[in-house]
Amino acid sequence: MTMPSENINHATKLKEALRSAQADGRAFFDFAEHPEYIKDATEISFLPDALLFAESEPELIDIVRFCKANDIPLILRGAGTGYSGGALAVKGGLLVSIERMNQIDIDSKSKTATVGPGAITGDILEAAQNSNLFYPPDPASYLDSTIAGNLAENAGGLRCKKYGVTKDYVISCRIITADGQVKAIDAGSPFGQLDLMIGSEGTLAIFTEIKLRLIDHPCEGKTIVAVFDKASDAAMVVADIISAGIVPSIMEFMDRDAINCSNQFDPDNGIDEGAALLLFETDATGSDSQQASAEADQIITICNKYHPTLLRLAEDESEKRKLWSARRNLSNAVKHVGQGKLSEDVCVLPSRFPELIAFVEQLSETSGLRINCFGHAGDGNLHVNFLGQPGTDNGPMIERAVVRLFEKTLELGGTLTGEHGIGITKKDFIEKEFDIPTLNFMKRLKTCLDPSNFLNPDKIFPTLS
Amino acid sequence: MTMPSENINHATKLKEALRSAQADGRAFFDFAEHPEYIKDATEISFLPDALLFAESEPELIDIVRFCKANDIPLILRGAGTGYSGGALAVKGGLLVSIERMNQIDIDSKSKTATVGPGAITGDILEAAQNSNLFYPPDPASYLDSTIAGNLAENAGGLRCKKYGVTKDYVISCRIITADGQVKAIDAGSPFGQLDLMIGSEGTLAIFTEIKLRLIDHPCEGKTIVAVFDKASDAAMVVADIISAGIVPSIMEFMDRDAINCSNQFDPDNGIDEGAALLLFETDATGSDSQQASAEADQIITICNKYHPTLLRLAEDESEKRKLWSARRNLSNAVKHVGQGKLSEDVCVLPSRFPELIAFVEQLSETSGLRINCFGHAGDGNLHVNFLGQPGTDNGPMIERAVVRLFEKTLELGGTLTGEHGIGITKKDFIEKEFDIPTLNFMKRLKTCLDPSNFLNPDKIFPTLS
Numbered sequence: 001m002t003m004p005s006e007n008i009n010h011a012t013k014l015k016e017a018l019r020s021a022q023a024d025g026r027a028f029f030d031f032a033e034h035p036e037y038i039k040d041a042t043e044i045s046f047l048p049d050a051l052l053f054a055e056s057e058p059e060l061i062d063i064v065r066f067c068k069a070n071d072i073p074l075i076l077r078g079a080g081t082g083y084s085g086g087a088l089a090v091k092g093g094l095l096v097s098i099e100r101m102n103q104i105d106i107d108s109k110s111k112t113a114t115v116g117p118g119a120i121t122g123d124i125l126e127a128a129q130n131s132n133l134f135y136p137p138d139p140a141s142y143l144d145s146t147i148a149g150n151l152a153e154n155a156g157g158l159r160c161k162k163y164g165v166t167k168d169y170v171i172s173c174r175i176i177t178a179d180g181q182v183k184a185i186d187a188g189s190p191f192g193q194l195d196l197m198i199g200s201e202g203t204l205a206i207f208t209e210i211k212l213r214l215i216d217h218p219c220e221g222k223t224i225v226a227v228f229d230k231a232s233d234a235a236m237v238v239a240d241i242i243s244a245g246i247v248p249s250i251m252e253f254m255d256r257d258a259i260n261c262s263n264q265f266d267p268d269n270g271i272d273e274g275a276a277l278l279l280f281e282t283d284a285t286g287s288d289s290q291q292a293s294a295e296a297d298q299i300i301t302i303c304n305k306y307h308p309t310l311l312r313l314a315e316d317e318s319e320k321r322k323l324w325s326a327r328r329n330l331s332n333a334v335k336h337v338g339q340g341k342l343s344e345d346v347c348v349l350p351s352r353f354p355e356l357i358a359f360v361e362q363l364s365e366t367s368g369l370r371i372n373c374f375g376h377a378g379d380g381n382l383h384v385n386f387l388g389q390p391g392t393d394n395g396p397m398i399e400r401a402v403v404r405l406f407e408k409t410l411e412l413g414g415t416l417t418g419e420h421g422i423g424i425t426k427k428d429f430i431e432k433e434f435d436i437p438t439l440n441f442m443k444r445l446k447t448c449l450d451p452s453n454f455l456n457p458d459k460i461f462p463t464l465s
Numbered sequence: 466m467t468m469p470s471e472n473i474n475h476a477t478k479l480k481e482a483l484r485s486a487q488a489d490g491r492a493f494f495d496f497a498e499h500p501e502y503i504k505d506a507t508e509i510s511f512l513p514d515a516l517l518f519a520e521s522e523p524e525l526i527d528i529v530r531f532c533k534a535n536d537i538p539l540i541l542r543g544a545g546t547g548y549s550g551g552a553l554a555v556k557g558g559l560l561v562s563i564e565r566m567n568q569i570d571i572d573s574k575s576k577t578a579t580v581g582p583g584a585i586t587g588d589i590l591e592a593a594q595n596s597n598l599f600y601p602p603d604p605a606s607y608l609d610s611t612i613a614g615n616l617a618e619n620a621g622g623l624r625c626k627k628y629g630v631t632k633d634y635v636i637s638c639r640i641i642t643a644d645g646q647v648k649a650i651d652a653g654s655p656f657g658q659l660d661l662m663i664g665s666e667g668t669l670a671i672f673t674e675i676k677l678r679l680i681d682h683p684c685e686g687k688t689i690v691a692v693f694d695k696a697s698d699a700a701m702v703v704a705d706i707i708s709a710g711i712v713p714s715i716m717e718f719m720d721r722d723a724i725n726c727s728n729q730f731d732p733d734n735g736i737d738e739g740a741a742l743l744l745f746e747t748d749a750t751g752s753d754s755q756q757a758s759a760e761a762d763q764i765i766t767i768c769n770k771y772h773p774t775l776l777r778l779a780e781d782e783s784e785k786r787k788l789w790s791a792r793r794n795l796s797n798a799v800k801h802v803g804q805g806k807l808s809e810d811v812c813v814l815p816s817r818f819p820e821l822i823a824f825v826e827q828l829s830e831t832s833g834l835r836i837n838c839f840g841h842a843g844d845g846n847l848h849v850n851f852l853g854q855p856g857t858d859n860g861p862m863i864e865r866a867v868v869r870l871f872e873k874t875l876e877l878g879g880t881l882t883g884e885h886g887i888g889i890t891k892k893d894f895i896e897k898e899f900d901i902p903t904l905n906f907m908k909r910l911k912t913c914l915d916p917s918n919f920l921n922p923d924k925i926f927p928t929l930s
Contacts, residue, residue: 181902188880189903190925191665191910195657204656415653437646438654441914445656448913449906460655 078149084423338387549888803852
């Protein structure tokens with residue numbers, strides 16, 4: 001669906017204001033030229049009044065002041081890989097792409113990376129690796145996603161149980177607040193300003209520069225793949241690993257239909273059919289690979305207790321790459337096979353993970369919908385996918401199934417979003433997750449920091465009143 | 466000095482509202498009975514209109530709503546060990562002591578402590594130790610300070626370089642916001658609410674329950690004391706230790722006059738005279754004490770390079786206790802010897818620590834004041850003490866010297882408060898440390914979360930307009 005913007009007035013003002021950027025080929029008003037910018041990974045689309053490829057912090061300051069003064073919605077866009085609609089111009093206005101502000105400076109001595117907001121997560125990792133350093137947060141879309149998008153959603157990733165999420169690596173950043181002031185904030189800034197901004201989904205301020213903490217590159221990891229006949233066996237393996245105190249750097253789960261999608265998308269993916277698959281990586285800091293091997297052995301022993309139909313320690317780089325690429329491509333595979341999908345990322349305590357998986361299986365059966373799931377078993381973050389079916393409009397059925405998933409997640413004490421954010425896709429459910437004092441508190445913060453509600457409006461909150 | 470409160474109206478209303486608490490012996494209106502509650506460690510005092518020893522969260526909710534409705538200042542008080550005047554009733558109003566809400570529940574399985582806001586930091590540590598667990602943050606006043614006071618100031622302590630500050634150990638807490646609503650917040654609460662509250666000096670909300678993360682008890686530590694003829698030698702030792710990547714669990718510095726005060730206060734403290742003293746503790750997680758011994762050896766080797774006049778590895782528990790008690794008592798010793806003192810806790814990067822120490826020495830010489838310093842060398846946090854002299858009113862001279870100290874600290878890129886907070890003693894300097902956008906942002910947060918400005922008013926900000 002594409003919602004048209006009706007603010008002729010905004011369009012006229014923006015055309016006037018962005019004339020010189022248009023001459024530079026950086027401002028656009030007709031989206032036939034840039035159709036991919038009106039949507040994101042949700043496949044929902046909204047038409048902004050204008051699109052600007054921003055180049056610098058001073059330009060962004062002017063933009064913020066102009067949009068505030070003219071009451072024009074301002075939406076920042078990273079790579080559009082988000083699954084909650086955070087980068088969509090729901091109320092029209094100016095969509096600003098930060099993809100050209102992508103400089104990356106690695107300082108090996110202080111083990112930091114100073115990057116532009118549009119730097120690609122995977123490029124930061126690669127630059128760090130070139131200095132034998134490492135940037136751990138790796139959302140599945142890390143080869144495309146931008147760092148500012150990661151900050152806006154406080155993205156996690158496959159390694160987050162062991163290494164933490166985006167927030168844990170941000171030393172400081174420069175932001176422009178809704179009143180058009182620019183300032184540097186860090187962990188020592190009073191009133192927890194850094195934590196306030198990270199995860200605020202573009203509704204409170206704009207990131208213009210980010211300084212990240214890097215760590216020493218871990219030793220080369222061991223990769224293990226295990227397939228089971230019953231999803232409950234895989235769940236027991238995860239529980240045993242956690243209670244044994246083993247912390248793999250990655251511990252990913254896929255259900256039967258996710259495995260099928262992966263196999264269909266790439267038959268040469270190294271993965272056997274089965275009810276459930278676990279994919280592990282173990283690593284260790286520094287060059288000592290003994291710990292990684294020892295942990296891999298422990299994981300293999302635990303897997304063997306539950307009669308895996310496949311259990312392999314990857315032998316070489318090429319086998320590892322094949323397995324991880326199957327996992328990294330899973331989201332695309334599901335989308336491709338299912339002819340579109342709605343993806344939700346619910347999260348429960350690891351101890352409730354088996355119940356959640358069982359519920360998804362049951363939900364698929366009772367609803368008659370094609371639903372599959374995969375995710376980060378170590379921290380209970382499950383990506384549940386509702387697949388489109390050709391020739392049928394199963395939208396309303398999917399909507400009902402999503403509600404049931406959310407209700408079950410909250411019943412299990414979980415949260416509606418592990419790392420994708422609330423955006424527009426979950427804002428109708430936020431009142432179910434947070435109590436009234438918490439919601440009021442959040443609304444008050446939004447209202448006080450952006451009184452005219454022009455920064456990424458209509459996100460997170462169903463209403464601001 | 467004692468400032469009288471002039472709000473007869475508030476007093477009358479509070480007497481009416483607190484009648485039943487008065488009958489229980491929990492509410493007081495005459496401070497002759499409780500003279501210690503009108504002041505804190507700054508020795509400045511202000512008269513509140515009433516003092517209540519609170520007993521429960523429901524009572525605190527009523528109190529917050531009553532004070533808000535009647536526009537009566539509400540000040541929460543832990544143990545009054547603060548050095549920034551945070552617990553003083555600057556504008557009169559109701560002073561609430563939380564010291565009776567001091568329950569401590571240790572859960573060994575989840576390694577957590579759930580405690581009341583008035584639980585004494587040292588009692589939490591002791592309770593944790595009884596379960597072979599450990600609560601690391603240890604402000605010098607930990608034997609008296611309350612946990613809610615620690616949260617309000619985000620207190621650090623001797624071990625903070627290795628183990629982090631209070632904030633790093635708070636899993637969740639229950640708070641009452643200025644609108645009288647109670648809610649639970651944790652690290653996952655949106656908009657970084659937990660980080661917003663920790664360190665907000667009682668100006669944004671009230672803590673009613675706190676859940677703390679505990680760690681496994683480290684092995685028994687090694688204690689080393691080293692005395693040098695020149696302060697610059699001690700500073701070089703610190704620099705060498707940091708650049709060698711050694712992280713002692715404690716690394717404390719004392720200057721010549723601080724050593725003198727300690728010796729005068731307790732001649733049997735195990736400390737020799739000298740220009741500078743360093744006191745180290747090394748430890749390691751678990752029961753393996755090899756790392757602690759190895760680090761102690763490395764520290765001794767580095768100290769020896771700078772010709773210490775005393776260098777000892779404490780031989781037994783009693784010697785360790787004696788040395789640490791000298792350090793823990795230092796603040797009292799300085800106050801006692803100097804007949805009162807003004808204590809500031811400035812903080813610079815460890816690399817600028819030597820310059821800061823040299824400046825304090827020079828400031829003492831040029832001002833003619835008795836000034837000494839001690840502090841946490843590992844994280845550049847220096848407690849600078851301006852001593853009172855009997856028979857002289859050197860207040861204005863001290864004020865000028867403090868200004869010079871603050872200016873120098875900022876010139877060195879430092880911060881005016883490592884862990885004591887802004888309170889009233891530093892609020893006139895906050896505009897020197899933070900830029901206008903940051904200050905405006907903080908004021909906006911305060912104004913939006915406490916629009917009637919009744920929660921600990923007149924703290925942090927010189928003005929709120």
